[in-house]
Amino acid sequence: MTTYRFAVSVMPKEGILDPQGRAVEGSLGHLGLDGVRDVRVGRRVELSVEAPDEAAARGTVERLAGELLANPLIEGWAVEMVESVVGVPG
Amino acid sequence: MKAGIVVFPGSNCDRDALHAARLAGMDAELLWHEDPGLRGSDLVILPGGFAYGDYLRAGALARFSPVMRAVHDHAERGGPVLGICNGFQVLAEAGLVPGALLRNASLRFEHRWVRLSVERRDTVFTKAIPAGAALRLPIAHGEGCYFLPGPQLDALEARGGVLFRYAGPEGNPNGSARDIAGVINERGNVCGLMPHPERASEALLGSEDGMLLFRSLLESAAAVAAR
Numbered sequence: 001m002t003t004y005r006f007a008v009s010v011m012p013k014e015g016i017l018d019p020q021g022r023a024v025e026g027s028l029g030h031l032g033l034d035g036v037r038d039v040r041v042g043r044r045v046e047l048s049v050e051a052p053d054e055a056a057a058r059g060t061v062e063r064l065a066g067e068l069l070a071n072p073l074i075e076g077w078a079v080e081m082v083e084s085v086v087g088v089p090g
Numbered sequence: 091m092k093a094g095i096v097v098f099p100g101s102n103c104d105r106d107a108l109h110a111a112r113l114a115g116m117d118a119e120l121l122w123h124e125d126p127g128l129r130g131s132d133l134v135i136l137p138g139g140f141a142y143g144d145y146l147r148a149g150a151l152a153r154f155s156p157v158m159r160a161v162h163d164h165a166e167r168g169g170p171v172l173g174i175c176n177g178f179q180v181l182a183e184a185g186l187v188p189g190a191l192l193r194n195a196s197l198r199f200e201h202r203w204v205r206l207s208v209e210r211r212d213t214v215f216t217k218a219i220p221a222g223a224a225l226r227l228p229i230a231h232g233e234g235c236y237f238l239p240g241p242q243l244d245a246l247e248a249r250g251g252v253l254f255r256y257a258g259p260e261g262n263p264n265g266s267a268r269d270i271a272g273v274i275n276e277r278g279n280v281c282g283l284m285p286h287p288e289r290a291s292e293a294l295l296g297s298e299d300g301m302l303l304f305r306s307l308l309e310s311a312a313a314v315a316a317r
Contacts, residue, residue, distance in 0.1 A: 017193075017235065017237075017265065019193050019194070019195060019196075019197045020193065068146070068150065071147060071190055073189070073238075073239070074192065
């Protein structure tokens with residue numbers, strides 16, 4: 001078995017009101033920064049999965065993302081593998 | 091009629107709901123979220139609060155509580171389920187009512203009195219509400235902005251899925267689509283609303299309009315028993 005480390009990025013869908021992003025954007029002026037626009041605030045979740053291969057691990061993470069980490073009605077997500085460690089047979 | 095009020099870790103309106111249900115004349119008890127069953131409840135109430143700390147999204151984790159399997163089965167059998175505030179968020183996450191509750195457009199936790207128009211009076215939740223009457227109920231939430239994609243929203247309206255709307259001078263407190271404060275599933279036995287009927291159960295609290303929902307449920311149960 002191999003342990004795969006994944007990162008799931010969850011973002012509000014296009015067109016969904018994102019008051020957090022708007023609030024962050026609203027405070028940029030206080031920093032004296034110009035030219036920053038379209039701030040969107042989402043969430044990144046990291047997790048490890050033990051599986052025989054990457055495809056199986058990715059399948060588990062996709063299911064987890066669609067059923068729990070994101071609400072498909074309002075959020076989109078992207079799954080990215082960040083690390084894999086092959087288990088040492090004992 | 092026996093009401094079962096589900097207590098999740100972080101629920102905080104469970105006792106208020108218990109009080110209101112008993113005041114209305116129901117036999118009522120608290121159910122624990124790890125209970126596999128509903129202990130013979132005819133009505134299930136998912137109360138307000140912050141189930142599982144509202145981590146991830148409000149209602150997202152509560153949806154996977156063991157008791158929710160039984161709540162799904164109860165709803166499938168046609169049993170009434172009422173979700174109040176956080177309970178509405180749990181129902182939406184569980185797919186028992188359509189839609190999602192987003193962060194309030196104001197970004198603030200909104201707690202105040204609102205006025206509700208009652209869109210239908212032919213449901214088990216609203217049948218005792220006098221014609222023309224608007225309800226005065228309190229709200230207290232940070233994520234109550236009702237959302238459904240446009241075409242689905244039209245379909246919801248067309249089938250009479252909107253049960254309550256924010257109305258009157260108090261207005262829409264959270265930016266909800268089409269001023270929606272409460273919805274009902276297609277079958278008509280699962281209702282979720284953001285305002286708190288159980289907090290408007292006695293004149294001493296500023297309004298007793300909330301009792302009309304509990305009385306509606308009692309009347310409906312009595313009508314079924316008489317058949």
